[in-house]
Amino acid sequence: MLKTVIEMDKAATILKLLGDKTRLTMVKILDKHDCCVCEFVEIFKTSQPSISQHLRKLRDVGLVKEERRGQWIFYSINKTNEYYPFIQQLLDQLPSQDHKLKELEEQGTRIVCC
Amino acid sequence: MLKTVIEMDKAATILKLLGDKTRLTMVKILDKHDCCVCEFVEIFKTSQPSISQHLRKLRDVGLVKEERRGQWIFYSINKTNEYYPFIQQLLDQLPSQDHKLKELEEQGTRIVCC
DNA sequence: TGCGTATATAAGCAATTAATTATATGATGA
DNA sequence: TCATCATATAATTAATTGCTTATATACGCA
Numbered sequence: 001m002l003k004t005v006i007e008m009d010k011a012a013t014i015l016k017l018l019g020d021k022t023r024l025t026m027v028k029i030l031d032k033h034d035c036c037v038c039e040f041v042e043i044f045k046t047s048q049p050s051i052s053q054h055l056r057k058l059r060d061v062g063l064v065k066e067e068r069r070g071q072w073i074f075y076s077i078n079k080t081n082e083y084y085p086f087i088q089q090l091l092d093q094l095p096s097q098d099h100k101l102k103e104l105e106e107q108g109t110r111i112v113c114c
Numbered sequence: 115m116l117k118t119v120i121e122m123d124k125a126a127t128i129l130k131l132l133g134d135k136t137r138l139t140m141v142k143i144l145d146k147h148d149c150c151v152c153e154f155v156e157i158f159k160t161s162q163p164s165i166s167q168h169l170r171k172l173r174d175v176g177l178v179k180e181e182r183r184g185q186w187i188f189y190s191i192n193k194t195n196e197y198y199p200f201i202q203q204l205l206d207q208l209p210s211q212d213h214k215l216k217e218l219e220e221q222g223t224r225i226v227c228c
Numbered sequence: 229t230g231c232g233t234a235t236a237t238a239a240g241c242a243a244t245t246a247a248t249t250a251t252a253t254g255a256t257g258a
Numbered sequence: 259t260c261a262t263c264a265t266a267t268a269a270t271t272a273a274t275t276g277c278t279t280a281t282a283t284a285c286g287c288a
Contacts, residue, residue, distance in 0.1 A: 005209045008142075012135040015204075019130025020276085025122055037235060050277060052236055071234060071285055086207055090129075093200055095119045134246085151265060164247055166266055185255055185264060 006086050014083055017061060018090070022046075023054050027077070027087065029097045030064055036072040042107075043100050063087065120200050128197055131175060132204070136160070137168050141191070141201065143211045144178055150186040156221075157214050177201065 006014075018024045022044055029035060029043075040051045055075055058064045065078045078084065120128075132138045136158055143149060143157075154165045169189055172178045179192045192198065 006207055008135060008139055008208060008211075011208055012133055012138045014133075015129045015138065016133025019126055019128075019133040021122060021126040022276095024126045024129065028122075038233095047278070048235070049237080049279085053276075056236080068285085073235060089203055089207065093120055093203065094122060094125055097122075136246095152263095161248070162265070163249085163267080167246075170266080182255085187265060 006083060010083065011086070013061065014063070014087065017057055017063070018087065020054070023058060024094070025097055025100075026054060027058065027063060028091050028094050029100065030075060030077045031088070031091050032098070033101060034074045034076040036074045038072070039104060042104055120197060124197065125200065127175065128177070128201065131171055131177070132201065134168070137172060138208070139211055139214075140168060141172065141177060142205050142208050143214065144189055144191045145202070145205050146212070147215060148188045148190040150188045152186070153218060156218055
């Protein structure tokens, strides 16, 4: 089995980023589904700037990437990031957050927006 | 394979704790070797209170435990902690920090103190 | 072209964090 | 019992973080 090793500095940086419940949940969701900003605003019941700022931090270290689709900007996990295997192993130990997206669908919020 | 799942809250708390280079390195070292406070002071070239405070945080969430041996207090990983499997998987992806202890031995600092 | 929607960025502020300095506690050994 | 060593705790301070409010940008549509 290939053992990937990550430097301590980089690991600490990534863990610090993920050591925030909002960002950790975002990344867990994004690992399975692309999402746009307004969905996160709904899910976390917080302000749009707050969400944007969290996403920016994740983007700055390359964990997620953005892509414009018409009016919306979708975020997705950057699987080509050299540290993706590191976080993937971590995410696998977290409970699925699919129910959060399901709630949006039930509210109609997911469809309306994206 | 048994899949252990950890709640998001708890995971975020632990990741935040480990998202500090000093604490992450401490835990990585402790995963293989017990250490006393004065060794960490040497390794990290920082003040004793600073080291004590980091250890306290790790102790407060149960990741490490302390044990007095005569004059010294040794810290070790708490393998019975319910979140140990979570961090173990993470630690396995980090480079060994044995060289740091080796340096102490070469300096004689390890033996003198502990 | 002008308006509404989605998102990003900037500035300000309150809360949290990590380090320092000073002091307390507890064990050892003369 | 007193001095010393190892460690913990407390108080202070500077730096960092995350949120809010306000504003800017960029797209889609009438």
